[in-house]
Amino acid sequence: MTDPATVNSPGFIDLHAHLREPGFEEAETIATGARAAIGGGFTTICAMPNTEPAIDSPGLVAELLSRAAAAGGARVLAIATITRGRRGKELADLVELAAAGAVAFSDDGAPVEDPRLFRHALEYARTLGLLVIEHPQDLALSAKGVMHEGAVSARLGLPGMPAAAEETAVARDLALARLAGGRLHLTHLSTAGSVELVRRAKAEGIAVSCDVTPHHLAMTDTWVAGSRAFAWEDPHKIPSAPPYESSTKVNPPLRTLADVRALWEGLADGTIDAIATDHAPHASVRKDVEYDQAAFGISGLETALPLVLGGVRAGWASLEVVLGALTTGPARVLGIELPSGDRLVVEPDHEWTVTAEGLISKGKNTPLLGRTLQGRVRDVAIGRARMEKKGAGLGAEAIAGR
Ligand code: DOR
Numbered sequence: 001m002t003d004p005a006t007v008n009s010p011g012f013i014d015l016h017a018h019l020r021e022p023g024f025e026e027a028e029t030i031a032t033g034a035r036a037a038i039g040g041g042f043t044t045i046c047a048m049p050n051t052e053p054a055i056d057s058p059g060l061v062a063e064l065l066s067r068a069a070a071a072g073g074a075r076v077l078a079i080a081t082i083t084r085g086r087r088g089k090e091l092a093d094l095v096e097l098a099a100a101g102a103v104a105f106s107d108d109g110a111p112v113e114d115p116r117l118f119r120h121a122l123e124y125a126r127t128l129g130l131l132v133i134e135h136p137q138d139l140a141l142s143a144k145g146v147m148h149e150g151a152v153s154a155r156l157g158l159p160g161m162p163a164a165a166e167e168t169a170v171a172r173d174l175a176l177a178r179l180a181g182g183r184l185h186l187t188h189l190s191t192a193g194s195v196e197l198v199r200r201a202k203a204e205g206i207a208v209s210c211d212v213t214p215h216h217l218a219m220t221d222t223w224v225a226g227s228r229a230f231a232w233e234d235p236h237k238i239p240s241a242p243p244y245e246s247s248t249k250v251n252p253p254l255r256t257l258a259d260v261r262a263l264w265e266g267l268a269d270g271t272i273d274a275i276a277t278d279h280a281p282h283a284s285v286r287k288d289v290e291y292d293q294a295a296f297g298i299s300g301l302e303t304a305l306p307l308v309l310g311g312v313r314a315g316w317a318s319l320e321v322v323l324g325a326l327t328t329g330p331a332r333v334l335g336i337e338l339p340s341g342d343r344l345v346v347e348p349d350h351e352w353t354v355t356a357e358g359l360i361s362k363g364k365n366t367p368l369l370g371r372t373l374q375g376r377v378r379d380v381a382i383g384r385a386r387m388e389k390k391g392a393g394l395g396a397e398a399i400a401g402r
Contacts, residue, residue, distance in 0.1 A: 005347060031071035046103065047079060098128060110135060122181065122184060141161075156225055185209045299365050
């Protein structure tokens with residue numbers, strides 16, 4: 001019998017997760033990240049290549065995939081760098097990287113600053129049918145900013161990153177996509193202006209897709225000042241935290257309520273293709289320091305679902321839209337079939353409290369510690385067949401319960 005308090009869903013696909021191995025295993029490993037993913041309902045995750053060394057050679061792609069296969073947990077897909085060493089000077093061997101199994105290319109953590117090089121990356125992507133994922137940020141404009149530039153940063157006396165630092169980069173990337181063709185995916189969009197630029201580009205027929213994170217859908221820059229009210233909540237009713245908590249420091253930064261509303265509108269009208277976590281675990285030595293010294297990033301795999309369900313409860317988008325942005329949306333971006341063996345049972349109303357001990361991820365860096373959230377994934381079935389490009393289906397072989 002079906003339990004009316006549960007919802008069945010395909011397994012979630014995360015286009016953007018940082019697994020930190022090799023190089024930063026104190027923050028996360030492939031094994032802990034892949035298990036945390038299952039905890040959050042993500043049966044497939046794409047590992048970002050900003051490791052040390054960066055994933056810029058076929059050998060490193062192969063090593064990542066074999067470690068992931070041995071680790072169990074979520075299916076891990078490899079994203080390789082666009083440029084050698086993520087240094088932004090010369091293209092990596094994209095053809096060889098794709099042959100080794102990379103599903104997409106990104107220098108995430110930073111943009112490809114040189115527009116000519118980025119044009120070439122898009123031209124390769126066009127001829128080879130590959131996906132380029134860009135982190136849109138004008139580094140000169142964002143400079144030493146540590147949060148969104150606006151009234152809150154002025155009050156706190158923190159250097160800001162203006163919305164224009166993202167929007168000028170999005171405009172550049174779209175202009176280059178128009179010029180070069182190729183599949184451009186813009187990740188972690190955070191401003192109303194960015195969403196509008198992508199909306200217009202799609203209407204024009206440019207082959208662009210984009211994603212947004214759960215934290216940018218749920219939190220505003222007032223969280224840096226201590227607010228802990230979700231965007232849909234009355235801030236007067238939610239107890240505050242101290243200001244300057246580095247767990248709120250993330251790149252792109254948490255933006256204004258108007259930006260959050262525009263992201264939801266973009267989700268609801270299909271401008272935004274996917275919800276991706278930008279799971280960015282960090283060791284406490286990199287986070288428990290002064291705000292301006294702290295690393296950027298929020299550990300997000302295990303809290304993604306309850307955050308976005310909050311917006312559904314507020315009526316900002318339907319459950320169907322949100323689940324689509326976690327499943328069919330990212331599958332379409334990657335050009336893959338949904339793995340048919342990956343199934344979830346979701347309990348949208350289940351309440352649970354986020355604690356450091358309760359998180360499977362080694363990354364405890366989230367401003368949600370101590371917070372009671374609504375919604376979790378109860379059962380996860382994950383198919384173990386290889387991920388195939390469109391046309392193939394996968395069979396279920398393993399069931400993991402919680
Ligand atoms: O907050 C972030 N953390 N944004 C990024 O672009 C990179 C990421 C990381 O690797 O820690």
